[in-house]
Amino acid sequence: MLQNAGGTAGHDGWVGCLTYKSIATAAPSAADLDSLVRKARARNRKLGVTGMLLYENGSFLQTLEGLPDQLEAVWTSIKQDPRHDHIEMLSEHVAPVRLFSDWDMLLQSRLDQSPGSGPKVATRSSPEAVAGYIEALVRLALNADDIGINTAIAGLAEEGWTSNAIVTLLIEPSARALGDAWLADDCSEFDLTIGLSMLQLAGHAVRYSVTADTIRTSRYSILLATAPGEPHALGTSMLADQFTDAGWRVDMAFPDSDEALANQLGAQHPDALDIGLSDALQRYHALAKLRATVERSRLVKLDQPTVISVGGRMFAEAAATAYSVGADHARMTAAGASIRMAELVRQSRARAQSAD
Ligand SMILES: Cc1cc2nc3c(=O)[nH]c(=O)nc-3n(C[C@H](O)[C@H](O)[C@H](O)COP(=O)(O)O)c2cc1C
Known part of the structure; x- marks a missing residue:
């Protein structure tokens, strides 16, 4: 040391x-x-x-x-x-x-436990090739071609792309590109929502699969919530797959108010709470509201402090920080979030213990 x-x-x-x-x-x-x-x-x-x-x-x-x-x-x-x-x-x-x-x-x-055997090559694709895949995915999403999306993503998984690479390099950037298409009036809000759910399903299909004996690696619990009133749940749903695979107890909430979220928090006492804004749109106006949501969540009386993380396009693009909304952590991507949160929960418990 x-x-x-x-x-x-x-x-x-x-x-x-x-x-x-x-x-x-x-x-x-x-x-x-x-x-x-x-x-x-x-x-x-x-x-x-x-x-x-x-x-x-x-x-x-x-x-x-x-x-x-x-x-x-x-x-x-x-x-x-x-x-x-x-x-x-x-x-x-x-x-x-x-x-x-x-x-x-x-x-x-x-360690990677993807189906099949032998070491997998994660990706050696050039940034240009990745940009091409994103463009193709967005086109497929806007045509509501779910079979096309699933085939494209399953093909990359076959080539050895890990699910983390698919989430970080393809699905999340495609969600942002869909948001941009909506802002530029290239598609309707309906098209955007359908496109996001198709990406969500395709991401779910290639998720990292684990065998029963590796499942309970964590005893932590997390409440995954969309920000009150937020209709886009892509990030929250990708987190649900990931935290479940990592052995966390996962509960989900789609609250319509800060009060509803606080009630669920009070009933479940999770170790961590994630509040997600849209992965497609920036939602600048929602920052002050999110800060109030985090503040309200901290008022819930719990035995252990809950670690609060936030996510969404604004945080992925560093247009906002955890600090700006009073959260403990802002995730830039859903990939790897369960490891980061486990570390934060451990640190928070160590702090609470040393303060006793
Ligand atoms: C993901 C990753 C993280 C690394 N982190 C460190 C690190 O924290 N410190 C370090 O000395 N080398 C780290 N390395 C190894 C360095 O890249 C490098 O191989 C090593 O420092 C020897 O440096 P040199 O080839 O310039 O002599 C890391 C490599 C990878 C792939």
Whole structure:
């Protein structure tokens, strides 16, 4: 463990912090991940870089913190590493204290268990090819061609795309493109809604399938809710698949008011709550309302504090942050959300215990 990680900071007391997600170019084995983490841990310790690395089903999510030069050195290596691609920066900022002081690298992995055997190639598609797939999916969605959508997505799954890659690289961007088509008057609200449900069903069909003995990996529970009055439920439904597969107890809510959501929260006492806005439309006007929804949810008396996450196009595109609505976390994508939330629930419980 780093001797002075918690207190180490720049001359003015600040450290650089970055978070990115990426897609593995080939599904790593347990030994591959172990070797990656061992080497990374050794180098990070030497450079005083802290953070965490999560891997699940073809996706990486990593947060790194450190002094600017050291952080830059590690980041330069990681960017060039052929073991992953489609690297997307989620946040980059300076912070007065480190978030990760107790460990230098945390690895939580759930190895790929896609049907079939042998290592799967996640994707090596160029950004141009991915843009072409999105265009094709949007065209199919606007023609209400559900068979076409299912065939296209099943074909990519056959080629070895993981369900996380399909969600992050295809389904979520297609939902945003559908929203743009509606804004540009290229389709009706009805077409948009039908298109979103078709994407939802196609995503559901290729979901990561697990065998019964790997199912109960978590004992946590989550209430997945659409924001009161939000009719688009694509993200919420993709989360339901994912959290169920990860072994969480999942309840869903489509409340029409903050009060209805608070009542369900009070009745169920979940460890976590996710509130989703549209994945297709930005809903700028809904921000203040969402903040009120989060505030109201926090007023519900519970034994343990509930970790609250929010999602939707505004958060995926970083047009809004968790902080702006008072949530604990904003998900940029549904992929990998169960791992991130499990970590936040653990941290929140540790904090509650140390405060007792
Ligand atoms: C997803 C991912 C995360 C990584 N994280 C780290 C890290 O935190 N620290 C590190 O030193 N190397 C990390 N690596 C390995 C680096 O990319 C690189 O292989 C290693 O630092 C050696 O760097 P060099 O080839 O520039 O000498 C990571 C690789 C991948 C694929």
